[in-house]
Structure formats: C-alpha cells, structure tokens
Amino acid sequence: xxxxxxxxxxxxxxxxxxxxxxxxxxxxxxxxxxxxxxxxxxxxxxxxxxxxxxxxxxxxxxxxxxxxxxxxxxxxxxxxxxxxxxxxxxxxxxxxxxxxxxxxxxxxxxxxxxxxxxxxxxxxxxxxxxxxxxxxxxxxxxxxxxxxxxxxxxxxxxxxxxxxxxxxxxxxxxxxxxxxxxxxxxxxxxxxxxxxxxxxxxxxxxxxxxxxxxxxxxxxxxxxxxxxxxxxxxxxxxxxxxxxxxxxxxxxxxxxxxxxxxxxxxxxxxxxxxxxxxxxxxxxxxxxxxxxxxxxxxxxxxxxxxxxxxxxxxxx
Numbered sequence: 192x193x194x195x196x197x198x199x200x201x202x203x204x205x206x207x208x209x210x211x212x213x214x215x216x217x218x219x220x221x222x223x224x225x226x227x228x229x230x231x232x233x234x235x236x237x238x239x240x241x242x243x244x245x246x247x248x249x250x251x252x253x254x255x256x257x258x259x260x261x262x263x264x265x266x267x268x269x270x271x272x273x274x275x276x277x278x279x280x281x282x283x284x285x286x287x288x289x290x291x292x293x294x295x296x297x298x299x300x301x302x303x304x305x306x307x308x309x310x311x312x313x314x315x316x317x318x319x320x321x322x323x324x325x326x327x328x329x330x331x332x333x334x335x336x337x338x339x340x341x342x343x344x345x346x347x348x349x350x351x352x353x354x355x356x357x358x359x360x361x362x363x364x365x366x367x368x369x370x371x372x373x374x375x376x377x378x379x380x381x382x383x384x385x386x387x388x389x390x391x392x393x394x395x396x397x398x399x400x401x402x403x404x405x406x407x408x409x410x411x412x413x414x415x416x417x418x419x420x421x422x423x424x425x426x427x428x429x430x431x432x433x434x435x436x437x438x439x440x441x442x443x444x445x446x447x448x449x450x451x452x453x454x455x456x457x458x459x460x461x462x463x464x465x466x467x468x469x470x471x472x473x474x475x476x477x478x479x480x481x482x483x484x485x486x487x488x489x490x491x492x493x494x495x496x497x498x499x500x501x502x503x504x505x506x507x
Contacts, residue, residue: 192213192222192223192224192361193270193357193358193361193482194224194270194271194297194358194361194362194365195223195224195225195270196224196225196226196227196267196268196269196270196271197213197217197224197225197226197227197269197270197271197272197273198226198229198266198269198271198272198273198288198291199226199227199228199229199271199273199275200229200272200274200275200276200284200338201229201274201275201276201277201280201284202228202229202230202238202243202275202331203247203275203329203331204302204327204328204329204330204337204338204339205275205301205325205327205329206273206275206276206277207243207245207329207331207337208245208327208329208337208344209242209273209275209301209325209346209366209371210226210228210242210243210256210273210275211245211254211337212366212370212371213224213226213365213366214243214254214255214256214265215252215254215369216365216366216368216369217257217296218254218283218366219367219368219369220365224365225257225258225267226256226257226258226268226381226487227256227257227258227259227260227266227267227291228243228256228259228260229259229260229261229263229266229287229288230260230261231261232260232261232334232359233304233334233335234331234334234335235259235260235261236334237258237335238255238256238258238259238333238335239337240335241253241335241336242254242255242335243255243336243337244255244335244336244337244496245337245339246336246337246338246339247338247339247342248339248340248341248342249342253377254333260428263287263288263289263290263291263298264290266290266291267291268291268292268293268296268297268349269291269292270295270297270358271296271299271358271362272288272291272292272296272297272298273299273301273323274298274299274300274301274302274311275301275302275457276302276305277302277303277455277465277467278302278303278307278467278471279466279467279469279470280465281300281307281310281311282314283308283466285311285314286314288390291317292315293338294317294318295319296318297318297319297320297358298311298315298318298319298320298321298417299320299321299323299348300320300321300322300323301325302321302470303350303387303390303394303455303456303467303470303471303476304316304387304467304471304474305383305384305387305391305470305474305478307470308320308383308476309319313348314382314465319350320347320361320431321349321350321379322348322350322351322379322380322382322383323346323347323348323349323425324347324348324382324383324386324387325344325345325346325347326344326345326347326444327339327344327345327346327435327446328340328341328343328344328385328449328452329341329344330343331356335367340449340452340455341449344371345372345374346366346371346372346373346374347373347374347375347379347382347386348362348373348374348375348378348379349375349376349377349379350379351379353377353487355375355377355479359375360375362375363375372383372472381431384426384431384433385437385441386431388419388422388423388426388433388437388441389441389444389445390454391418391422391472391474391475392415392418392419392422392441392445393445393448393454394454394455394456394457394467394472395418395440395456395471395472395489395492395493395496396411396414396415396418396473396492397454397456397457398454398456398457398460398466398468398496399414399490399492399496399503399506400414400458400506401457401461401494401501401502401503401506403450403452403453404445404448404449404450404453405449405450405451406447407448407449408442408446410506414488414507415442415445416438416442417488418488418489418492419437419438419441419442420438421475421486421488421489422475422486422489423437423438423485424484424486425475425478425479425482425484425486428479428482428484429478429482455467456471460496460501460502461501461502463501466496468493468496468497472489472492472493472496473493473497475489475493476489476490476493
C-alpha cells in the first residue's frame with residue numbers, strides 16, 4: 192500500500208462527499224489505510240461529535256474519519272493530499288498544510304481553474320502534483336452535513352506521466368470499490384481544459400445574469416453560447432484542438448446540470464464574500480489579451496462582475 196495516509200482539505204460538497212467515500216472504501220478493504228479531514232469551526236465540531244453525514248437521492252450514511260482537525264500538526268504526515276477548497280484559498284491552504292507534506296507527498300487539487308496545477312507547483316516545486324477535476328452537484332447545507340443533489344458524479348484525475356503510476360491505480364481502485372466513477376486517463380490535461388470550458392462559461396454567465404443554470408440558458412442563450420465560443424477561440428489560438436463539436440458538447444453538459452442549481456461562483460457573489468472571478472473569468476480575459484485576442488463577451492462580463500455592485504438590477 193503506497194497511499195497509507197490520505198488527507199482531504201476542504202470539506203464542502205466536493206471534498207466532503209469524496210472524503211466520505213474514501214472513508215467507506217478504507218473501512219471496506221480493512222488494510223489499515225487512514226483517512227484524515229482538515230476542517231474548522233462548526234463543521235469540525237459536528238464531525239467530531241457525530242461524524243460526517245451524507246445524504247443523496249438514494250443513500251443516507253455517516254462516516255467517521257481516522258483523524259479530523261483544524262490544526263495540521265494534529266494530523267499524520269500524508270502520502271496524498273486532496274485539495275477541495277476554493278481557488279482563492281489555494282496558496283494559504285497549501286502553506287497551512289506544510290506540516291503534513293513531505294517530499295514524497297502527492298498533491299491532487301480538485302479546484303476550479305485552468306492553471307491550478309501550475310499554481311501548486313510554484314509553491315511546492317519538489318512534490319508530485321496531479322491534475323484533477325470532478326463533475327458533481329453537491330453542497331454543504333449545514334455543519335456536519337453533505338448533500339448530493341443528483342446520483343451522478345465523475346472523479347477524473349491523473350499525472351502527466353506517459354505511464355500510469357502505481358499510486359494512480361491504487362486511488363482509482365479505492366474509489367471504484369465504493370461506486371465512485373473514477374477515471375484515470377492518459378490525456379488528463381485535455382479533460383481539465385474541457386471541464387474549465389464548461390465551468391468558466393457557466394460560472395461567468397450565471398453570475399453575470401444572476402440566474403440559475405436553467406434560467407440563464409433559457410433567457411440568455413446567445414450570451415451563454417458566446418462565452419463558450421470565445422473560450423474555444425482562445426484555446427484554438429493556444430494550439431489546443433477541442434474538436435469541431437466542442438461548443439455543442441459544452442452546451443449539452445450545461446443542460447445536463449440540474450436546472451435549478453447554479454455555479455459556486457454565483458453563490459459566492461450572492462453571499463457577498465470572496466469569489467473565484469479571477470480564476471474563472473479574469474484568467475480568460477488576461478490570457479486572451481496577452482495573445483492579442485479580444486473576447487467581447489468575456490470582457491464585458493468580467494468588467495461588470497469586477498466593478499459593478501452586486502446583485503445587478505438587470506443585465507442583457
């Protein structure tokens with residue numbers, strides 16, 4: 192066993208659900224694998240007192256990790272650290288985790304962003320860093336609770352090595368053993384680009400229009416489509432081939448989302464706190480300008496979301 196100690200940092204809908212599934216998997220295999228949660232505040236206290244409760248349309252269960260703490264010094268050194276925080280907390284979270292990170296620790300970020308792996312490598316240049324992304328509709332409705340809104344999810348991860356590593360196979364087998372749809376592809380960077388294409392356009396559009404996914408697609412189909420077309424234009428300029436049907440496939444993925452749901456960035460705007468605007472929208476605008484491209488829809492929406500009061504009265 193190479194991944195004896197696994198730590199999950201960020202126990203919202205993504206980290207909480209997959210952390211719970213890893214606890215179930217470790218218990219099922221009975222090999223002494225240890226799962227640790229990094230949590231804080233009321234969420235931490237709820238997990239300590241009664242475990243982490245997960246509710247899905249078809250399942251209802253509670254797990255108790257081997258370790259749960261706010262201070263990483265209370266956790267064992269980790270073989271694999273899975274990051275599931277917001278992208279604006281990435282650097283602070285990594286520096287907080289330094290006490291459990293050794294030169295052999297593998298870092299797997301599941302954050303929204305096109306260059307998250309590069310950001311991690313700048314902070315931890317000597318560690319192995321995998322790429323990762325998920326498709327899931329989950330949230331933390333209250334402390335100690337995780338709600339999966341639809342019984343469908345995909346966990347995609349991998350290194351950029353030409354050959355799959357033994358650690359990758361181990362994690363894929365562990366997740367698959369409890370029913371997680373885990374994919375460990377050879378072309379992980381292509382999967383990251385496709386996920387970013389969807390999440391950037393969806394987050395930007397729902398936040399700009401202040402609407403759910405279904406409402407934005409129904410009321411502003413041109414604007415939502417223009418975001419996807421412009422990001423495809425940027426990817427093409429950067430030398431990436433997403434395929435002729437990339438726009439239609441991305442729109443299809445958006446319609447696959449729960450219509451009444453929205454993006455986490457939109458939720459953050461409504462809450463009046465930090466948002467992932469710079470990673471999900473600003474990154475596209477800055478990269479386009481650097482390569483001499485003007486993306487009018489992204490430019491307009493980015494400026495409005497950056498500079499105007501929120502929520503907007505009306506936008507077209």
